[in-house]
Amino acid sequence: MSLGVVDFLDERLDVRRISREFAEHKVPDHVNWLYCFGGITFLCFLIQAATGVLLAFYYRPGTDTAYTSVLHIMDDMPYGVVIRSLHAWTANIMIIMVIVHMLRVFFHGAYRPPRELNWVTGVLLFFMTVTFGFSGYLLPMNQLSYWATKVGTEIAGAMPFVGGYLQDFLLAGSKIGDATLTRFYTIHVIILPIVLSMFLAAHFYMIRKQGIADPL
Template sequence: MDIAARAFRYLDRRYRLREPLEYQLNKRIPAHLNWTNCFGGITFVCFAVQALTGILLAFYYKPTLPEAYQSVLRIMEEVPFGAFVRGLHAWTANVMIFMATLHMLKVFFISAYRPPREFTWVSGVFLFFVTVTFGFSGYLLPMNQLAYWATTVGAEIAGAFPFVGEYARLFLLGGGKIGGETLTRFYALHVLVLPAAIIVLLAAHFSMIRRQGISEPL
């Protein structure tokens, strides 16, 4: 018996893994599914890539005003595979937003938001918001010109909201203008708040999908 089978038997004796595993692996895929049903799954794969590459980047990135830009330069020029990992993180961020948009359009056009899937849709709306906020908060982190001006525009847009706009702008920037406080806030959002939020939302999204199954055509 090879080592994998022995390891499985060892774990199976203790945790009875065979039955739930066989149930998952032998589940029949409903006949009405097609390639457009992969959009949600591809979005999730993007998230997994982001989590992995994000952790690798966090080993070298320094979230302070004088060091942020220099640390990104170091990642690009000195860290082994640094440029590759950073490129993958930046590109996959765009692909994730694109795929989440396609997924949302697909479930909208097949009316999959209808009862009993209202809360799957609502959790999806929050997931979309969190995904876009991931992109926005990550954009500032390199602290280059592009980051500075994109965040300035984003904060101005938030500031234009009636009544709460000015508070939202102050909250985002951590003061009157972009600086060290802003970077600390965006970094905390990017690596603490949003990852926690997306994990909770994904757990809710997936558990509802598991319970209700994929919707059937109208």
């Protein structure tokens, strides 16, 4: 019976070949523990997606509602404190892991031709991860997040040529308010997850296509 299901899927989707390729593909001998940071970053991303969806069920963006809705998650929801803390801790660990992964790739020279494009997608993924952190930091709307965002958007506003536009875009007004919160929330839960997932797919596709780089 179960074989019937496998045969059914194999005829239509070629699952045997795909699973054989997945199970039997060779991992080069020189791969050691230093190679795990990219994978840990991906694990962090999955944890962020799962805990983020749970938080989004109860979070309400808005200057009057954001803080109280996060308190509600922490005080009244089962494991609310753990889920929010897991989201916050994993965010920080994820950025550390991206940086360590980048340094590993750099000092191993794994960016060398023909892997330049995977380096490019990797750097863009790094910038997206940092933007994820920055946009998420404002959402609880406590003193820390408000003033850190104020400093951050002021730095962005001081950028030559594009600063003014960038600050207007981020704040969606002249100061941090309801519009800013919805904007950061949209960036955090809609734009970045979609764009980052697409770049992640490209990143992984290139690893499979190009293989793991030889050591220097």
